[in-house]
Amino acid sequence: MTTKIIHFMVNGRLERAEFGADCSAADVKDLFRAAAEAGPQHILKIYNTSGSVVNVCPQLEANSEDSCYQLEVVATDLQSVVMSAELDNMENRLLHMESKVMEEMRKTPDFICELKQQVECFKRKLETVEHLSWMGLFKDHNEQQLCKFSPDPRTPELSVQEQRQQVRRKFLSMSSLQVTEEVREHLKTPMFDNWQWEEAEMLVLLQVMYTDLDLLTAFHIELEVLQNFLFEVYCHYNSIPFHNFQHCFCVTQMMYGLIWLTDLRSKLGRTDLLIMLTSALCHDLDHPGYNNVYQINAQTDLALRYNDISPLENHHCAVAFGILSKPECSILRNLSSEQYRHIRGGMIKCILATDMARHNEILNKFKVMQPGFNFSDQDHKELMKIMVKVSDISNEARPMAVAEPWLDCLLQEFFNQSDTEKLKGLPVTPFMDRDKVSKPSSQTNFIRFVLLPLFTELTKLFPCLEKHILEPVRRALEYYSDMERASKEEQETTKP
Ligand SMILES: Nc1nc2c(ncn2[C@@H]2O[C@@H]3COP(=O)(O)O[C@H]3[C@H]2O)c(=O)[nH]1
Numbered sequence: 001m002t003t004k005i006i007h008f009m010v011n012g013r014l015e016r017a018e019f020g021a022d023c024s025a026a027d028v029k030d031l032f033r034a035a036a037e038a039g040p041q042h043i044l045k046i047y048n049t050s051g052s053v054v055n056v057c058p059q060l061e062a063n064s065e066d067s068c069y070q071l072e073v074v075a076t077d078l079q080s081v082v083m084s085a086e087l088d089n090m091e092n093r094l095l096h097m098e099s100k101v102m103e104e105m106r107k108t109p110d111f112i113c114e115l116k117q118q119v120e121c122f123k124r125k126l127e128t129v130e131h132l133s134w135m136g137l138f139k140d141h142n143e144q145q146l147c148k149f150s151p152d153p154r155t156p157e158l159s160v161q162e163q164r165q166q167v168r169r170k171f172l173s174m175s176s177l178q179v180t181e182e183v184r185e186h187l188k189t190p191m192f193d194n195w196q197w198e199e200a201e202m203l204v205l206l207q208v209m210y211t212d213l214d215l216l217t218a219f220h221i222e223l224e225v226l227q228n229f230l231f232e233v234y235c236h237y238n239s240i241p242f243h244n245f246q247h248c249f250c251v252t253q254m255m256y257g258l259i260w261l262t263d264l265r266s267k268l269g270r271t272d273l274l275i276m277l278t279s280a281l282c283h284d285l286d287h288p289g290y291n292n293v294y295q296i297n298a299q300t301d302l303a304l305r306y307n308d309i310s311p312l313e314n315h316h317c318a319v320a321f322g323i324l325s326k327p328e329c330s331i332l333r334n335l336s337s338e339q340y341r342h343i344r345g346g347m348i349k350c351i352l353a354t355d356m357a358r359h360n361e362i363l364n365k366f367k368v369m370q371p372g373f374n375f376s377d378q379d380h381k382e383l384m385k386i387m388v389k390v391s392d393i394s395n396e397a398r399p400m401a402v403a404e405p406w407l408d409c410l411l412q413e414f415f416n417q418s419d420t421e422k423l424k425g426l427p428v429t430p431f432m433d434r435d436k437v438s439k440p441s442s443q444t445n446f447i448r449f450v451l452l453p454l455f456t457e458l459t460k461l462f463p464c465l466e467k468h469i470l471e472p473v474r475r476a477l478e479y480y481s482d483m484e485r486a487s488k489e490e491q492e493t494t495k496p
C-alpha cells in the first residue's frame, strides 16, 4: 500500500502525517486532532497555500514542507449544542400551542404540522455534519463547494466550472429569444421579483437592460462582447449568502428601474447611464463575505494592498477593470481613449461611493447641492454616485415577499463574520453579532437611520419616488416595528 506524506503547520510547529488513500476519514481526522491537541468536540480547519479551506479527508493532496497546509482548531462544536437546545425549546412551545389549539379545533392545523416538520428536519440536519457547512466550517472535497445559503441552490453533483458552463450555454441559447413586453416593463420597476429567475435568465435580463437603454448602439458594443462581459461578471461573484450574483442583479435592476422611473434618459447623457448601470453590475465583484472592518482588523491581503482605505470597494473596482481589460469582454473597447478614461473615472467614483463608511459624507454633499440641482452641471456626478448607492441598499423598497429573504441572507453573512471574529479573537462588529441583533432590531435601525434620511433626500429631487421607494420603506418600518413589539411581548410572557 502506498502512503502519502502531508506537511502542515499547527500551533507554530511544522508537523507531518502519513496515511494511505484507503485510510478512513475518521482516522485521518484523529491524526490531525492529535497533532492539534484537540478533542472530538473540536472542529478542525485546513487551509492550503492560497488560503482556501480544504477538506480533512483521505483524499487530501500530498505536499512538501514548502507547500505545507495550515491546520487550525476553529471551534468547539458548542454551537450545535446551543442550537439543539433552542430547537428543543421551539418544539416544546409548538407542542404547547398544538394542545391549546386542539382544545378548540379538535384537529391540528396545517401550519402547526408544517412547523413541526421543519423543526424535525432541522434537528435531523443538526445530527449530521451538514450544519457545519452552513456555518462555513466544513467543506466537501469538491474543491469549491457552493454555499448552502445561496438563494439559488444548484445541483451539487456538478463542479463549479461545469455549473458555470451550463449557465453560459443556457444564457446564450435563451438570449436570442424574445423577452416579452410584459417582462421588459416589469423589469423597470422596484416590484420585480428576483427570486423567480434563475441565473441564466438573469443574464438575459441584464442584456435586455443594456439593449433597451440603447447602450449597444451608442457605444458600438458587439452583442457577443456584451454577453462575454456579463458572463465574466457572473463568474466573479462568489457563492456567499448575500453579496452574490443575485445581489448584483438586484442592484443593477434597481438602478435600471430608477433610470426609467425618474426619466434620467432625458436628464443625463448615455455615457452617464452606461457608467451607472455598469457600476451597479460590478459594485461587489469578488466580495468575500467579510466586510471592510474585518479586512482591516484581520489584516487581510486586501487591507494590506489598499492601505485600509475602502479595501473591498477598491478590489471590486480593480476586478471590474481586470475583466474589461480582456478584449473579448471589453464593452468599452470601441471607445476613444478619452471616452474610456471618462467612463473609468465615473465608475471608480460610483463603486468607491458604495462604501457605507462614506455614507454621511456623500449624503451631506448631496443635501448641500440639492436646492437648484442642475443636471447639466458637473455636480450631477454626485447624483450618479447616490443613485448607485441607493440601489445598493434598496431591498426594503421591494415587496415584503422579495425583501424579507434578502434580510435572512444578509444576517447569515453578518453572523458568519461575527462568529469568525469571535473565533479569531478579533473585535466583534456589534450589528453583526447574533447575540445582540435580531431581524426586527437590525431593520428598524437601518430603516430609521440610513434608508429614510437618504430616500427622503432623493425624493425631494424626484417626487415620484415617494410612491415607489419611500412608501414601501415606511411600510417595512411598520412591519418590523410590529415584529419587534410582538417579540418583546412574547419574551415578557414567557419569562419564568
Ligand atoms: N441592516 C441592514 N443592512 C443593510 C441592508 N441592506 C444593506 N445593508 C448594509 O448596507 C451595506 C451596503 O454596503 P455592503 O454591501 O458592504 O453591506 C451592506 C449592509 O451592511 C438591510 O436591508 N438591512
Ligand SMILES: [Zn+2]
Pocket: 247, 251, 283, 284, 392
Ligand atoms: Zn452591494
